[in-house]
Amino acid sequence: MSFDDILLNIISRLDGERYKHAAFHLMKGKRSGQTLQDTEYYGLHPFFGMLPSLHAKDFDLAYRRLLASGLITEKEDGTVFLSEAGKMRAAALEPVRLNGWVYRGMEQLFFARLALTVQTVSHLSAGDRTFMPVSADPSVQRVVRNLFATVVRGMNPKEIAVEIRNGLESTGMEDARLSRFLARLSGKGMSGMTWHQLSELSGLSEMDLKVEYVETLHIWLDVISEQQTPLLVALSQGVRAESPLTGSAKKTDELYRAGMGMEEIAERRNLKMSTIEDHFVEIAINDPAFPLRKFAAQEDIEDVRSEAARLGTRKLSVLKKSFPGLSYFQLRLILARLGKEDGSDGHDNPGKPGQPAETGHRI
Structure with a gap:
């Protein structure tokens, strides 16, 4: 789902009751009382904190595109609602497979650990013990170092690669999407692609790629929690919110x-x-x-x-x-x-591996 479609989906759930910045604060995961209430009131859990580093410029560009296309309209008081064309477009959107309320941006920690693990395995298998780590975060380095002293110890590079590959394939996501995801990883003699490089190669916008990347991580992490494979479970420790409260x-x-x-x-x-x-x-x-x-x-x-x-x-x-x-x-x-x-918790069903999520929300 594109970034514009994500924004349209959010606006459709707010249904003319909020200003545009409500969607911006939601995607960034703002911990204010208003944003947390909106998340619950309007069933916005999938989108909460999905893009903590979202820039106002990128948000405004997408918002203006929706306005220019006639999919949304602003009331005199500044609240936003869908036009008839917007309602038709929203009704045709694919189910959301984001799980922002559960991960709240912590999926980035999982990816940082994964990227450093892959890079380390790649260099060590080539006999290179001196390299510049892709993550300078001491906590990430500490976790990966501990992994190599415990879980990874005794595993050869092929076994590690197989666990990662099988884990991704078991999600049921299409090959092209998985290829774009893996292109972000680095190894011996190979640097991970920047968003700009990946955009030029794929023809997708950088914002659409970022949305796809986050959703891919959420889908994969949901699968990992069910499959309990040793390396991936270790890499994902602590990325799920332990408590719904801040x-x-x-x-x-x-x-x-x-x-x-x-x-x-x-x-x-x-x-x-x-x-x-x-x-x-x-x-x-x-x-x-x-x-x-x-x-x-x-x-x-x-x-x-x-x-x-x-x-x-x-x-x-x-x-x-x-x-x-x-x-x-x-x-x-x-x-x-x-x-x-009323018996509704407002959450989307994240779906099962290889299947789209279902949503009971009107859009």
């Missing part, structure tokens, strides 16, 4: 579970109350047992649910007009639980 929200959650109130937590952590509120919304999104009734009356919860369904919106500014007696924090908490309590 680090700071997790600390707030621990203090709340220990019996502290919001004000006490804010004072203990020396954080603004608005930040603590963001944490509580994040906790409400991810904890099925979150005690929502401690923060809002059951009658208010049901009324907000009904009004959101009647108006067909989850925009706080709209719902606040209907419920002036509720704080924005209470509304955010209630909205955070809507999808969970």
